[in-house]
Amino acid sequence: MEPTSLSGLPSGVGEALEAEGVADLYPPQAEAVGAGLLEGENLVAAVPTASGKTLIAELAMLSAIERGGTALYIVPLRALASEKRAEFERFEEFGVTVGVSTGNYDSDGEWLATRDVIVATSEKVDSLIRNGAPWIDDLSCVVSDEVHLVNDRSRGPTLEVTLAKLRRINEGLQTVALSATVGNAREIADWLDAALVDSDWRPIDLRIGVHANGTIDFDDGSRTEVPVGDPPTDDQTAALVDDALGTVEDGQGGSSLVFVNSRRNAESAAGDLAAVTRRHLEESERAELDALAEEIRSGSETDTGETLADAVESGAAFHHAGLTSAHRELVEDAFRDRLIKCICATPTLAAGVNTPARRVIVRDWRRYDGEFGGMKPLDVLEVHQMCGRAGRPGLDPYGEAVLLANSAERSEELFDRYVWADAEPVRSKLAAEPALRTHVLATVATGFASTRDGLFEFLTNTLYAEQADDDHHLRSVTDGVVEYLVANDFLERDRDGDRDAIAATSIGHTVSRLYLDPMSAAELIDGLRAASGGSGTDTDDATTAADRGDGVQYAPNEDSAEKTQDFVTYGRVDGNDGREEADSEAPDGRPELTPLGLYHLVSRTPDMYELYLKSGDEKRYTQTYHEREDELLGPAPSEYEEVRFDDWLASLKTARLLEDWATEVDEDRIAERYQVGPGDVRGKVDTAEWLLRAAETLGREIGLPDDAVAAVRDARKRVEYGVREELLDLAGVREVGRKRARRLYEAGIESRSDLRTAEKATVLGALRGRERTAETILENAGREDPSMDDVRPDASAAAAATAGTAGNDGEGGNGQSNLGDFR
Template sequence: MVKKGSSGNKGVYTGSFDGLPIPSHLVEQYNASGISTLYPPQAACIEEGLFEGKNLVISIPTASGKTLIAEMAMHHQIAAGGKCLYVVPLKALASEKYDDFSGKGVRVGISTGDFDRKDEQLGRSDIIVATSEKVDSLLRNRTGWINTISLLVIDEIHLIGDEGRGATLEMVITTMRNRNPDLQVIGLSATIGNPKELADWLSAGLIESEWRPVDLREGVYFHGLIQFTKGERAVQSIKKDADTNLCLDTVAEGGQALVFVSSRRNAEGAAKRIGSALRLDEPKLQEIAQQVLESDESEVAKTLAACIRSGSAFHHAGLSRDVRRLVEGGFRKGAIRVIASTPTLAAGLNLPARRVIINSVHRFVAGEGQVPIPVREYRQMAGRAGRPGLDPYGEAVLIGKSGEGVQELFDSFILAKAEEIDSQCAKRSVLLSRILALIASREATDHDAISRFFQGSFYAVKHANLSYLNRICTKVIKDLDGMGMAIDLGGRLEATEFGDLTSKLYLDPRSAIMIAEALRERDAVTPFGVLHLLSATPDMFRLYLKSADGELIESVMEEREEEFLIGRQEDTLPWLGYEEIVTAIKTALVLENWINEVPVEMIAERFSIGPGDIHGLIEGIGWLIHATREICRREIPSLHTEMSELEIRLKHGVKEELLPLIRLRGIGRVRARSLFNSGYDSPAALTEAGVEKIARIIGQKTAESILEQILTGGRGKRKGEGDEKASSLQETIQKKKRGQREILEFWESGE
C-alpha cells in the first residue's frame, strides 16, 4: 500500500512516461493505442503527488484524460500491494469503466446490484468498479475487503451536490476515510464551481485546468449565423429548423453531431426531422436498423430503426438497454451521424461529437414549470464536443430564439461560472437511512460519535457550525426509536433486529415500516396489492400520470378496492400521501401486466411508455420484492413463500403456473410457456417425456441440459456422466426413474 508522503516522482515532470512508477506493460499498451506522452493536466497531477499517495481533486474538461490519471495511480498502488475502488454514478458507466480497465495485467471486478450481498469474492480483484449505492451497501454489510482499499477514485465527484444521490456519495467517502485515515482519495470532475472547498474537505491537492486536447468553440446560433466568443460562422439555412441546419452543416464537412433536447418526445421528433433531411442510404445503417428491430419489436424501436436508416437516431431512457447500446455503437463507429438525446447521455457515457447542439436551456420541474438548466449541466453537454484524434475542433452551440436573447445566452451559460455544490445530507428524510446505517454498522453508537462522524463530512466544510445538523440528528434518532429501528440504552445507541435488517437490505426505514405494517396480520394478499404497496414506497421510482390515465386510475380504485394494502394513512405513515397512493397504481398495473406474460411491446403501447421504462421498473421492484421476502422471512413467515414466488415471477415475467419450469436454468418465459402449452408443466413431466420430445420444442442442446439438471438435482454433472450423448442420457434417465422422486420433489418445491 502506498502511504501518503512516501517517496514518488518528484520535481518538474516533462510529459513522458519514462521513469514513471507504473508497470512497463501498461506503458506498452498506451503506446500501442497511440498515447506516447501525457497531457499537461496529467503531468500536473504527477507533480502534485499522484504517485506519492496524496489526495487530489482534479477539475479539468471532458476528454482531458481524467480516467488515464486514475488508471496510472491504480496500477501504481497495485504494484505496491494495494487495492483500488473506482466509484461511478451509473451502472452503464460502471460497465464502460470495467471494459476500459480490463485486459491490462490486473484483476478487475464489477459490482452494481444485490444490495444485501457482501460480494466477498470481489476481494480477489485489484480494481473494483461499483456504483456509490453498491459501495454504501457493502459498507453497511461490513464486507471484509472494503477496509483493505488503499485508493478510492470518485468519478463525477461533483454529484455530491445532487439532490437525489449526493448524500449517498458523501457518506461513502466520509465512512471510508473514517475507517482508513491513510486512504488515498482522487476525485474527478469536469464541472464544479467550488473545487477548492472539496479539496479542503479531502485535504487534497487541487488540479484545475481549462486545457483540452481539442479546441472547444462555444457560441450561439441565430438566423443562419453562429456567434462565437471570438469570430462567427455562417450556416446555410436549408430547412426551417435551426438544429436540422446545424446538423446538415456538420455532416457535410465529415463530422457528427449530438443534439440535446428537453424531453423524449422532442428527441424522437428531432431525430425524425434530421433523418428526413439527411436521407442517407448506407449498408451499415441498414444493418444497425435491422439489429434494432430484431432486439425490440415495440413501436418506439420501429420509429428509431426508420431514423437510423437515414443516418440519425434518438437516445433516451425509454429505449431498452440493448437498443441504446446499438445506437451508441453505431455512433462510435461513425455510421450514425446524429443523435438527438435527453441530457442523461451527457452525464454518463463517453460519446463525443464534432458539434454539440443544445436546443433548449429549460427543463420542466414539477411544481415550478419550465426552469433554466444549471450551468454545470450546460458544461456537461458542451464538453462532449470534439473527438480527440478525429476532430480538428469541437463546437458547442446554443440556439437563440431572438436577437436580444443571444447575449443573454452568452452571459447565462457560456461566460458564467458553474454553480457551487453543497452537501445534501442535512435532510431529515435522508438522515433516517444514514444514521440507522451508522448505528447498525456500529460506525457510531452514541450521539457524540454521530456528531464526530459528521465533522468529517463535506457538510462540515460548507457549514462550519454543526448545531443545526446535530439538532436534526437528535430528532432522527427519536424517529428511529419510534419506528422500532433503534433504541437509546442510556446514551448508547443500538439497532433493533428489524433496524439491522432494514439497513442491510438497503431500505429506507420508511419503506420497511410501510411493508411490515401493511403485511402484518394479513390472511391473504394479491400480487397487485403487493405491487401497489411497493410502488408507493419512498424507495420506488413511479411512472408519471398523464391526463389520459385519469379514467383508468379511477376505475381501478373503485373496482379493486379490496386488493389495496394501503390507504390514506397520514397518522401512522405521515410521509405517505394521496399522490403517492394514486401514482403507484399505474406503476403497479404495468408490473402486473409483466407477471401476467403480456409482451413488453404490448405493455409499452397500452400505457404509452417505452421498453426501457418497463425494464427499469422491473429492476427497481425486483430489489424491493427481495427485501419484502426477507422481511417476511423474519417478521411474517406466513407470507414468505408467497413473496418468494412473486419475486421469481417478477424476475422472469411469468404467471404462477410456470414457476416449476422457470426455475430450470436455460428456461425463460418464452420456452417455459411453449413447454407448458405443449403439456409439460413440471420437471417430472419433462423427465417422463424424454430428450427427443422436449428437443422438438426447445432444441436438442437445451433439452439435454434441462434434463441433466433435473437428473442431478441442479448440482451439475455427476461423476462419470460428463461425456454422455443424448441417447445415453436418455437411457440413464429411464434407468433412474424409480429412484429420482426426491430429486423431482426438490425442483417442485422451489427451495
C-alpha cells in the same frame, strides 16, 4: 514530462503509455504528479471532460499497486463501470488485475479481494461497507470519478458519506477525486485534505457558440454562416446537422449530438433529422444501417423499438432511458463507429458513457421540473457537460458546441447564462431528510457511531460540515431522523444521565444491509403486518403506533425542494385501521395477500420510482381501486386528500403494470397500455423484484406466518419470470423464460418433472423444432437422455403452443380501435 520519466509505476508502464501515444503528460496531469500523485498524496482534479482525467486516476492507482496496495475506483453509473474496467484491463500485462462490482454484475465470480483495482458504483461501495466486505478496510487508494455529483439531491449524499467512511476505515488512504470544472473545487479539496489541480486546459479545443438568424457566433469571436434552408434543413437543428456532415472533409462526415428536453422530443427530432442524415449516406452504410435496424427490431417488438429502427435506417437515432439497455448500447456503439450520424438525446447521454461528437447542439436549455413548477433552465454545469461531448480525439481539430437561439436577444441571454458563465458551486445535500434517514441508520448499524455525539462527530467528516456555517440545521434534522428510526424500531436509544447511546435493533441491521430506505422498510413492514394481524407481533405494533400517535415531528425543512417527500406519511398510521377491511378477510380473519396487493405495497415505497398519472388515469384507477380495494394492504388515504390519494393511485397503476407482466401480457402491450418505454418496464420489474425480496426477508424477521412469506415469494417469482402461477415451476428451468414456459404448458408439459418424462416429439414441437434449445432445456430440467437425434417435432404440440401464446393482451382483443376510422 514524459511518462517514462515517472518513478513509482510498475516497470514497463511508462513505455506502454508512450506506445499508446502519450508522449508528454498534459499540463494538468503533470501538475498532479508534481502535487505528489505518485507518492500517495490526496488530490482533487477539477478539469474538463476528455482532458486526461482517467490517466491521472490510473497513475495514482498504478503507483499505489506498485507499493503493494489496492485501489478502488468509484463511478456514478453501472455502464461506466464496465467502460472503465475495459480501459484498466490494458494494464493486465503488468500484472494488474481488475474487478467490477455493481448491483447487477460481480466480476467473474472471482474474489474481489484478490483484485488490484476494483471498479464499483458509489451505492455498491456503500452496500459493501454495510455488509462488511473483507477487502474494504484494506485499500490504499480510492478514486472518485465525477465527484461533483455530491451536488445531486438523491444520490450525492451516498457518495459523500461513502467517501467519509472509506477515509475513516482506511488509515492513510490516498483519495483522488475527479471533478468537472466547478465553482468551488477548492472547498472540495479542503474537505478531502487534498491538493487541488484546477484547470480549463483541453487537448482538443472546444468552441462554444450560439446559433441565431443563420449564424453561429463563437466564444472566440469567430462566426460561421449556417443558413436555414429548404426542407429537410428547414429548421436550425437540421441546418446545423446538415452543415456538420457537409463541411468535414475526412470522408466520414461530422457527427452531431443533439440534446433535447424530453423523450418525445428526442424521438420526433430523430425522425425529422433522419431526412437530413439520409442524404449523406454511402451505399455501404445503408446496408449496415439496415442490418442494425433489423437487429433493433428483433430485440424488442415495441413501438419505441420500431420508431428507433426507422430512424436508424436513415442514419439517425434517439437515446433516452425508455430504451432497453441493449438498444442503448447498439446506438452508442454505432455512433462511435460513425455509422449513425446524429443522436437526439435526453441528458442520459451527457452523463453516460463516452460518445464524443464533432458538433454538439444544445437545442433545449429548459426542462420541465415539477418541484420548480415549470420550465427550469438547465444548470450551467449540465450544459457544460453536454458541450464537453464535442470533439472526437484524433478525428477533429476542434469540437463545436452550439446553443440555439431564436433571436439576437435570446442569443445574448444564452451567452451570459451559459457561454461566459462559470459552473455553479457544488453544495452538499446531506441535510435532506431522505438522505439522512438512510445514512444515519447505516452509520449506526455499521458501528461508525454508537452515541448521538458520535453520530455528529462522524458527520463532521462530510462535505456538509465543511460547507455549513453552523451545524444547527443538520443537528435538528438528524435528531428528528433518529426519533423516526427509534419509533419504527430500527434504532434503540438508551439515555441515562450523560449517556446517550444509540444502537441498531436487529431489524435495523437487516434494513441497513438490505440497502432499503428505512421509510420503505417501514411501509413494507406495516403492509405485511396489516395482512397478518394475528401474528405474535401485535404488542410490539401497538407500542410503536402509540409512539407515533404522540406525533413524531420533524423540524421544518428549509429545503423547499424536499416537497416530494413532504406528503409521504411518516411511519405508519394506527395499525388497527389496516385490519378493518370489511369484506375481504380470509376465513382466519385477515386480508388476503394477493400479488396485486404486494405489488401495490412495493410500488408505494420511496424506493420505487413513480409512474405518472396521465389524463384519464385518475378516473381509471379510481375505478380499479374500488373494484380491488380488498387486495390492497393497509389503510388507503382518503379520496379527499388529493395529493396522497393520487400517489396511492399512481402506485396502483404501477402495481397493475407489474400484475400485467406477471400474467404474461406481452411487453409491447404493456409499453403501449401504460405509455412507457420497454426500458421502463424492465426497470419497474427489476425494482419490484428487489423490493419483494427485501419484503420476504423482512417478513421472516418480523415473524410473519409461513404461508404469508410464501405468498410474498410467489409474487416475487412471478414478477421475476413474468409468468402466471402455473408456470412458476417451468420458468425456473434455465433457458426457459415466460414465452417458452407457456408454449410447453399449452402442449401439456406442465412442470419440471413433466419435462423429464414427456415425449420428446411433444417438447420439440412446443419449442418450434429447435433441437439445440430443446436438448439444453431437457438437460437443465435434469433429464437423463436429452438427445434430440431422430426426433420429429409433434405438429399438434406446435399448434397448441402457438395457440396459447398468440395475441396475448391480457384482455379480449382490441375491437375498439377501428371505430375511429369510420367516417
